[in-house]
Amino acid sequence: MTEALCDRRPDPSLERLLADLVPPPRFAQARLDNYVPDPAHPSQEEAKQRVTAFAAALGAPRGGFLAKLRRRKPEPARGIYLDGGFGVGKTHLLTSLFHAVEGERVYGTFVEYTDLVGALGFQRALDLLGESVLVCIDEFELDDPGDTLLMTRLIRELSDRGVAIVATSNTLPDALGEGRFAAQDFLREIQAMAERFEVLRIDGEDFRRRDGVAEIATLPEPEVERSGESMAAATLDEFDPLLRHLTTVHPSRYGAMIDEVSAAHVIGMHGLTHHHDALRFVVLVDRLYDREVPTLISLAGASAPGVLEDLFSAELLRSGYRKKYLRSLSRLASLTGDGGALLRPGAADAAS
Known part of the structure; x- marks a missing residue:
């Protein structure tokens, strides 16, 4: 008998949630080398070059022994926010960055991170993600006030620990939530998060x-x-x-x-x-x-x-x-x- 999705009620373990924090199969082979910018839209090539430089900077040494002694705590990390329409290659660039960086890094959609926080609790999730060199967040969307407060706080505290964060979205970071809930009530939190990002606008047609x-x-x-x-x-x-x-x-x-x-x-x-x-x-x-x-x-x-x-x-x-x-x-x-x-x-x- 043919199975239906309606028959499935998945209850993934914590190990499964953590194991899933990698790029999905469609983008397993995505690399900066095989991202082909549309010549009609120079912002695509500019974004590729900026992401390439960002990856190189993450892999560069952070100073010697004396520099580590002088550094009492990590400096807040700046991230990249890839903004643009659908089908212009934002996810390709995000997954390419994941593959280009060595060390501990995680990749997930917005809802996967909120679920992880729900499963672990905020502090444990923060400590776990805080061990990463890079946190990639795909499909960044703030659909309700609870998620706004949760994710803006998570990004702020990860950034304070020196974790690089790169996100994709179809909405500029200071406009998240517009038309969905009373975003003005959370403007301070949204702006505090937005200050951690360099926004790269990517134009183009849906590939x-x-x-x-x-x-x-x-x-x-x-x-x-x-x-x-x-x-x-x-x-x-x-x-x-x-x-x-x-x-x-x-x-x-x-x-x-x-x-x-x-x-x-x-x-x-x-x-x-x-x-x-x-x-x-x-x-x-x-x-x-x-x-x-x-x-x-x-x-x-x-x-x-x-x-x-x-x-x-x-x-x-x-x-x-x-x-x-x-x-x-x-x-x-x-x-x-x-x-x-x-x-x-x-x-x-x-x-x-």
């Missing part, structure tokens, strides 16, 4: 569109069902039950939920109008994308191939989460392209 991936392809529902039932290690879910299931699993565990899944199949897809459903689905798409899991979807009752339009309502796309939703649409288009490729002659057998 997935440059590669010809633009539309979220859908398939007839019977075809998606047949594929899900015949493919080894695949999952098959109905969209609405899947959305309900996502409310029962912490977003930081969505990665564990798709462990060893060869392809994800979802039938009955339709548009979303509420942030709580949409934001959880965005995180699931991000984890599917990171782990390179091909995805096949069908519209509710569809009997012919088509294109999924209006996954996020116009109201959602006007909100403070606009860039996050647009990134998800781009990534889902890429995943469904990979999913459609599985149905070409011989592809499903190879996947098995």
Whole structure:
């Protein structure tokens, strides 16, 4: 019987949480050498050069014995904040930096760090992360006041210990939280965090569109069902039950939920109008994308191939989460392209 994601309730151990603090499979081979800037957008080359210099500085000696004696405590470290639209290579640069630096370093998404703090407690997490040379934070988003206070404090105290921090986001650090909660109430904390970063703005077009991936392809529902039932290690879910299931699993565990899944199949897809459903689905798409899991979807009752339009309502796309939703649409288009490729002659057998 085909398994569904709805059947999975992951409860990763602390060891698993720590082991996951590395770049995801999609970016395992990302290096500064294979980051190819778009000549039409010079900021990409500038960001590459600045990240390269930052990596070299982290690897440079910090002075001799006398310098260590004079240094009573580490100087606050400056970090880099990679800001820009989706698909311009921010995550590629972040993972490349991780691979370029030697010594203890960690890499995770924003929600993975908040989950780690929840599992360990703030002080223990701080002490653990404080042993690192470099902390990489991908998808930096402050969606609620609690996360704002937690992450700004964590970054400030890690920086005070001399830990270099590099983050990616679609929002400038002093604008985090705008349109989502009363950011002005937390302006002091946000500004204190922002002062620790050098902001590198990266312009450009979504590379997935440059590669010809633009539309979220859908398939007839019977075809998606047949594929899900015949493919080894695949999952098959109905969209609405899947959305309900996502409310029962912490977003930081969505990665564990798709462990060893060869392809994800979802039938009955339709548009979303509420942030709580949409934001959880965005995180699931991000984890599917990171782990390179091909995805096949069908519209509710569809009997012919088509294109999924209006996954996020116009109201959602006007909100403070606009860039996050647009990134998800781009990534889902890429995943469904990979999913459609599985149905070409011989592809499903190879996947098995």
